[in-house]
Amino acid sequence: MRNHVQTQPSSKIPFRPRKIRRLSSPSKSLPPSAPSIPLIPRAIARPLSSDGEIELSLRHLRSSDHSLVSVIDSLAPPSFESSSPPFISLTKSILYQQLATKAAKTIYGRFLTLCSGGGDGEPLVSPETVLGLSAQQLRQVGVSGRKASYLHDLAGKYRDRVLSDSSILEMDDEALLRVLTTVKGIGVWSVHMFMMFSLHRPDVLPVGDLGVRKGVQLLYNLKxxxxxxEMEEVCEKWKPYRSVGSWYMWRLMESKSNKALAPVEKV
Structure with missing residues (x-):
């Protein structure tokens, strides 16, 4: 028998059609040495940080998956607030990998000081700044040699115009996953987290995340x-708001273990 989360009365949320924006490919060409990344015009859904988008997502999830209703009604709605530009978010993602939150914050703070020369932190972090730092300088603030190589690879792809903040914002989820996983140290899970918590993409399903998988197992009483x-099949009904459904899986597991499972840092 499945354990049900205690419900609270839910308010009615008016439904309105979702809006999409169509983006064209950038006209700038890449240097001869850089691999070409075709940017086919796609329909990109509004980010979850857009006005009213969370309300729309909850309306959809309640109507499409009755198993989620009690979970949604027992918790505060998710919040996807504004975040840093893509390059800074990806840099932070690399630095935070496989570290406890406290240690990661300390190293990231030292990294910002190194980049800014004691100045105003994140605004001074750029591909040029990162490329100007040696592996030895990065090691002195606690960045491992391997992560230093990851940072230099990311910054190098920006320098060579393989990546840019604008191109990242214009790519659909499939293209973004394909391109970002060519960066050393950035895997599928990291891209999923980046799309959800930095770009606020609404329909990301992190099929490899243990917390989300455990939440799905518990919610649907899977053996x-x-x-x-199976994650793709079971969560099909959440489309086009699988990011929000996944967020609730983290919260569901937290309610059972009293332990934070989802990334809570703004990346």
Whole structure:
């Protein structure tokens, strides 16, 4: 028998059609040495930080998946606030990898000081600044040699115009996953977290995240931890708001363990 989360009365949320914006490919060409990344015009959904988008997502999830209703009604709605530009977010993602939050914050603070020369932190972090830092300088503030190489690879792709903040914002989820995983140290999970918590993309399903998988197993009373294919099948009904459904899976597991499972840092 599945354990149900205690429900609270829900308010009615008016529905309105979702808006999409169509973006064209950038006209700038890449240097001969850089690989070409075709940017086919796609329909990109409004980010979850847009006015009213969270309300629309909750309306959809309540109507499409009755198993989620009690979870949604027992918790405060998610908040996807404004975040740093893509380059800074990706840099922070690399630095935070496999570290406890407190240690990661300390190293990131030292990194910002190094980049700014004691100045105003994040606004001074740029590909040029990162490329100007040696591996030795980065090690002195606690960045491992491996992560230093990851940062230099990311910054190098910006320098060579393989990546840019504007191109990242214009790519659809599939293209973004394909391109960002060519950066050393950035895997599928990191891209999923970046799309959800930095770009606020509404329809990301992190099939490899243990917390989300455990939440799905608990919610649907599955005998085994679902694998990627089963995650796609079970969570199909959440589209086009799988990011929000995933967020509730983290919260569901937290309510059972009193332990934070989802990234809470703004990346």
């Amino acid at each position: 085994e931890l679902p694998k990627a294919v």
